[in-house]
Each structure stands twice: as structure tokens, then as C-alpha cells.
Amino acid sequence: MGEDIQKKFIRRKPIEENVDGIIDGLLLKDRTMLSRAITLIESNADRHKKTAEEMLQHLLPLSGDSIRIGITGVPGAGKSTFIESFGLLLCNKGHRVAVLAVDPSSTLHGGSILGDKTRMERLANHPNAFIRPSPSGGALGGVHRKTRETIIACEAAGYDVLLIETVGVGQSEVMVRGMVDFFMLLVLTGAGDELQGMKKGIMELADAVIVNKADGRNLDLAKKTQREYKQILHFLQPATKGWTTPALTCSALYQEGIEQVWETVLRYMKMTKESGQFWESRKMQAKEWLYAQIKEQLERSFFGDNKVKSLAPEVEKKVMNEEMTVAKASGLLFDAFYEK
Template identity: 50%
Template sequence: MDKHKAFKTALHEKDGIDQPESVSRTAIEHVTQLRKKQPSADELVARILKGDKTALSRAITLVESTNPAHLEKANDVIAQCLPHADKSVRIGITGVPGVGKSTFIEAFGKHLTSLGRKVAVLAVDPSSSLSHGSILGDKTRMEELVKDANAYIRPSASGETLGGVARKTREAIILCEACGFDTIVIETVGVGQSETAVHSMVDFFLLLQIAGAGDELQGIKRGIMEMADLIVINKADGDNIKSARLAKTEFNRALHLFPAKSSGWQPTVTTCSAISHEGIAEVWQTINKYFELVKGNEFFGLRRSEQNSYWLTETINEQLLGRFYHDPAIAGLLEQSKKAVQDNAVSPFAAAKVLLEKYFRL
């Protein structure tokens, strides 16, 4: 008999205890059933008017949906919320990537909630032009503000919208106002494109900038400078304080070269540190001075009326485009026209004329 075969080693595995499942199947089924049960438009509105953030998130998701079946329900929710909206101040915040928008908004938002205000942040994240995906990481970056009971953060993908404003941001503002938020902050992508979209839906336009990044006046386009009601030089702390003060002086000189605003407001420049919260209170004080002025001279109401008119035409344009591209009769002809244009068999203008004529004959 082989001595090695007869020897029984102590290094052998014994039968253990089966590990329990990490997630309860009962809980999974319960959550699945809740998600399948979609509340009606009336139920959503009733909960939104009571300040229910979950219902607010559901309604915004419904509004942002590209599913045609959701359009009617979304419109119903918006229509019912509209009489309860228009009772907030809307602040747009933009700036080049790396300027510290998320950090500033968190510090700014915490300051406002400490004053008893209810703050909704509609943060627009850039979408990939290749995968069309978006990180939507603002809730992670604003980890303190997201836990605040008087704050709500909603990240949305920018999609293909110019200037980084989500297609349905306008409707999201209405829903947030109906939910009781009195201060709406819209954070844009800030990639140097036209910011006309966000400017057309806010009452106050704040431009964040940093010092020490080269020629300060080359750091931002004139068009955005002209739209800004306040320029804030962020990261004015540590060794950067001196350069921030210098940038403030240069921007102040530049602002005086621009035409006077129809609001009667003279834009100003200030510095702050979102990390240490230095200058955050002063930013809010400046914004309050602006609102005192424009509400006193009736520019505030006039501006809101102009915005409503602008968004009427934008909505018409959007729905016309949507119906055109989703029309079954156009879809096949569109692909044929693309192929013909690529092969230089027909000009893009002639192909477009044929497509539009067919669409309007339908």
C-alpha cells in the first residue's frame, strides 16, 4: 500500500454553509411592481404641489422622455402645474470647464438654504457626440447640497442642444416652481458655445471665470460677456488672490465698453472662493440689488413676457422637426435622399425641397 495514498492531510476543504442572497427577492419584486405602477397625471400634480421630490423627479423624467406616448401625459402635468409656477427667481450660471461651477453652486445653494430659501438646481451635463451618453455626476460633486432638505438637484444630459441646455429645461423650471422651490439655478455645460438658450429662460445671468489662465479677456467670448449680469472670479484664495483681483480690474474695464443694458443694470465683477465660502454672501446681495431694480422699473415682468413668446416659437420649431423626422412616409425617402446626396446625384438643397414638399402634401 502506498504510504502517500494512506496519509490523510489536514489541508482539505470542509463543506461550508451556503451564503444567503445579498438582495431579498421579495424586495426586488416589490420595487419592480412599484416602478411598473405609473401614477396618473392628476396624482403626480397633487404630489408635486405638496412638495414631493420623488413625484417631481418622475414628472421631469416624463417631460424629458422622447417616447411619443408620454407626450400627452407630460403636457397634462405641465398644464396643471403652470398656474402654480412663475413664483421664483431664475438664475443661470455658466463658465468655462474647470472654473468650479459645481463647487460654487453648492456653496451658493447652501448659503441660500441657510436663509430659508428653497433651491432647485437643474444641472446640464455634456453628452458624448459618439455614444450620446452623459456622466450626470453633479449629485456626487454637490454631496452636501444634495442632502439638504430645502434643495433639489436634477442632472440632465445636454444632448445635441446648443449651449448645453437640456431640451426640456424650460418645462422642468415650471415643475420645480410648482413644487415650491423659490430659487431655480440652471448650470450649463459652459463649453464656449452660444448661451442664448439659458439666457432666454432666466432672470439673472451669472458668468463664472478664473484668473491666471492666460489673457483674461481671451478667456470668454464677447457675446457671453454682454449677456452677463454679474461676473464672478472664482478660486480667489491662497496664492491666487492677487491674480483674481487683477482679473477683476480687467473685466470691470471691459464691461464699461459694452452697450448699456435695457434693464438699466450696470453689470459688475466680484471675486469669491467657493471652497472657503468667501464672497458667496456678497454674490447673493448683488443679485438681490438687481431684482430690486428690475422689479421696480417693471423690466422683470417684461422680460418674462418676452421669454414666454420666445419659447412659444421654440416649441413650435421643436414639434415641427419632431413630426417631420418621425413621419413614416418621410423616413424611407429621407434615407434615399441622404444616399443620393452622398453620391453627388442630387444637391442637398434640391433634396431638401423634395422632402419638404412631400411632407406638406401629406
């Protein structure tokens, strides 16, 4: 058998048996290979889990050298236009930009915030960019569980700026805050009205508030909104110790003020790296990730237990109607769990 045929043979082996091939592909910055690596990471099949874990263990030493940026905003704040504009700026500066999404709603609504790549067509076509649509299926919460692993794969493949987009659903912002270095909140003009509908505590997660659509007839209002946000931020604790969370304006559509956002990120990186906070925070994030993972697994095994599942609704109802104490109810559920 000639060597070429042998090679072809190896390449055709199922992905889960060819970790070395994927790793080599990532080191060659092969986008297709990165896609396949992420598919392996996101797979819920038991036979893929061990392989994915092995692959990640190999990739881990190659990861970490990047800027991880979280981006959130109310619907209509122009997140995709901003990400495209911001991503293109960075790609043109020579950075390699990966865009990921944490979208716990995708399974609920059948859609996906990054499902449609055409939303950011220009960025998607740039050779330095990699856009990963969020998974369209899987359990709620499954998405974010794999985003951290996906970050490792992207970094190993040489992407040095990661943009992690999230919609404001559930606890997704808190999750994303826990996996990025810098977190930005995109808002629209009319701070007062908008903030009324904004999620609690979100302002205090942000390292920058960016008033988008500051263009044309909207410009004056955007400047006013910026002042309002500055005022509120003055009263709140900054997300990062020692950092004064700025309120900026930009127009993603006309690519104005985007450079300034990047300068803010760089200034933040410089400050947190000089103080050592950057590494400290990454270490803490890794630690918290470990414990979050363990807790999730504990809860999954308990609440996924058939006996617990069949008993839970009844005792829950009794507790809610004050017919049963919590101690009694939880005791009954633990009895059901251990009674094998």
C-alpha cells in the same frame, strides 16, 4: 375592499395614470414626487406625453414665483463648488433651492455634469435642496427642451431659487439665457488668456461676471482679473438694459464673497421688478419658447423625413461644391418631402 388597500392600489398605478397623485405630492413638497414628475416630463414615450402635458397645465398656475438663475463658466472655473457654496447659503437663509443642468454634451461623452451628486454632497443632503442630475440619454437638444418644463415642476413644488447650470457647449448658454432671470458667468484669473478661449458673445449674455478662486496666493491676481473684466464690460453692452454688469470676486471653496453675489442678484431683481422689465422679460421668454418649439418641430418633421434624409447628403455636397444652386437644391428636397 378597505380604504387603505384601495389607496395602496392607487399609489401603485403607473405614474402616467396618476397625475393627481403627482400634483398632490408636489404641493406637499415631496422630493420623490418631484423626481417622478420630472421623469414623466423627460420621458420620450408617446404614452407619457399627453399625461405630462396635462400635468404641466395644472402646475402652470402654481409656478413662476421664483428667481431663476443661470450659471455658466469655462471648465475648471469651479462651477460645482460655487453652486454648492451658493446653494447652501440660500438654503440656510430659508430658501428652497433646485439645481438643474443643461448639458448638451452628456449624450456625446457618456457623462453628465450633474450625474455625480457626490460632487455637491453637502448641498444634496440639505433638506431645502433638490438636485436633478441631467438626463444621461436622449437626443441632443432634448435636454434643454425639457428644462423649461422642469422649472415649472420645481416651482410648483415650492422651490423659489432655481440654479440652472450649463457647460459651454453648442448654443447651451443662449438657451439658458432664454429661460432665466439672471445669468452669471464664472471665470478664473488671467482674463486675457482665458477670454481668448471663451465663446463669442458670452460676456454679453452675463448679468454678472464672477472671478472664482479669489483666495490665498491667487487673491492679487483675481483682483487684477476683476479690474480687467470691469474694463471689458465697460465697453460691451449690458445683457439687461439699465443694468451695469458687475465683475465680482469670490472664493467658493472658502465661502468668501458668496453673500455679495446673492446681494447682486437681489439688487438686480429689485431693479427689474420695479421697472417692470422682469415680467416683460418672462413674457418674452415664454413667447420665444413657443416659437422655438414650433420651429424645432417643423425642422424635425422635415429633416427627419426618410426621403429628405436619403437625398440631403447628395444635394448638400453639390451645393457645397458649387455644382447646384441653393434654390434648386432646396426645391428638390421639398419635392421629396411632399412626394408621399
